[in-house]
Amino acid sequence: MHPLLEMKGFILDVDGVIGRGDKPIPQAVKAVNRLIEMGKKVVFVSNNSTRSRKIYMQRFKDFGVNAKEDQMFLTTYVTATYIKQNYGKAKIFTTGEPGLVEELKLAGHQIVDYRDADILVVGSNRQISFEILTKALRMCLDQDKTYIATNPDKIFPSEDGPVPGTGMIIGALYWMTDRMPDCICGKPEKVIMEQALDYLQLKADEVVVVGDQIDVDVVAGKRVGAKTLLVLSGVTTEENLDRMIEKFDEKPDFILRDLSELFDTL
Numbered sequence: 001m002h003p004l005l006e007m008k009g010f011i012l013d014v015d016g017v018i019g020r021g022d023k024p025i026p027q028a029v030k031a032v033n034r035l036i037e038m039g040k041k042v043v044f045v046s047n048n049s050t051r052s053r054k055i056y057m058q059r060f061k062d063f064g065v066n067a068k069e070d071q072m073f074l075t076t077y078v079t080a081t082y083i084k085q086n087y088g089k090a091k092i093f094t095t096g097e098p099g100l101v102e103e104l105k106l107a108g109h110q111i112v113d114y115r116d117a118d119i120l121v122v123g124s125n126r127q128i129s130f131e132i133l134t135k136a137l138r139m140c141l142d143q144d145k146t147y148i149a150t151n152p153d154k155i156f157p158s159e160d161g162p163v164p165g166t167g168m169i170i171g172a173l174y175w176m177t178d179r180m181p182d183c184i185c186g187k188p189e190k191v192i193m194e195q196a197l198d199y200l201q202l203k204a205d206e207v208v209v210v211g212d213q214i215d216v217d218v219v220a221g222k223r224v225g226a227k228t229l230l231v232l233s234g235v236t237t238e239e240n241l242d243r244m245i246e247k248f249d250e251k252p253d254f255i256l257r258d259l260s261e262l263f264d265t266l
Helices: 026-037 053-063 075-087 098-106 130-141 167-177 190-200 214-224 241-247
Strands: 009-012 041-046 072-074 091-094 119-122 146-149 207-211 227-231 254-256
Touching (some): 026 041, 072 075, 091 130, 119 167, 207 214, 214 241
Parallel strands (some): 009 041, 009 207, 041 072
C-alpha cells in the first residue's frame, strides 16, 4: 500500500494533475474517483484565475470527476472570499476574465472602472489589452489603492504546452512601478491553503498536497506543514525533473508519474 493512501485528506491541483486545459488525464480522473470512493476527504485547489466554480463543475462533469461545487477552491473564489472577509463588499477593478468577475460578483463586490475602484484585482486574461494594462498601472501607482493578485504563476499548462500565467501581469506592473501585490491569494501563499484546510476540518499533517509544480504546489504544502506529492503529468515532466529539482530549494516528499500510480503500487 502506498503510504500516502493512509492520509485522511487530499488537496489536489487540477491543471497538470487531473487535466490539461479542457482535456482530462483519464487515469488520474479514475484515481480521484477512487480516493473519493475510499472515503478520503478531497478538495480541488487551483490557481486557474480564468474559471469560476460553475465553469469548473461543468469541466469536471465532462471529465467524469465525482465532485461537488463546495469542494472547489479556485483562486477566483478564494480571492473573492478573502476580500469580503477582510474588506467587506468592495468596489473592484480587475484585469481578469468573466470567470473571475463572476466569483467577485457572487461575493457581493461591485466591478467598476479603475477611477471608482478601491481594490485592484489582478488575474489572468487571455485577451489582455493595452487599455486594461494601462488602467491597472494607474491603480497600482496609487498607494491608497489595495492591490491583490489571484495567483503568482508565471506559466500555466495547456493542451499543447505552457502558456503565460497571471505572473505575466504581476511582472509587468512590478517592472513599471516597483510594486508587488499587497496579497497573493493563490498557491504557494497560505490564503488558499488555509481556506481548503478549514473546509476539510483536518490538521495539515493529516493531508497531502498534490501538484505538478515544485515552486507552487510543493512549496504551498510545505508552508502549511502537509505532505507533498509531485506528479510529472503537467509543468514538471520526466524530461525536466532533474532540472526542476536542482532549481528549487524545496523538495517534494513523493514523486509519481501521475496520480494513478498511488494505486499501481498496490
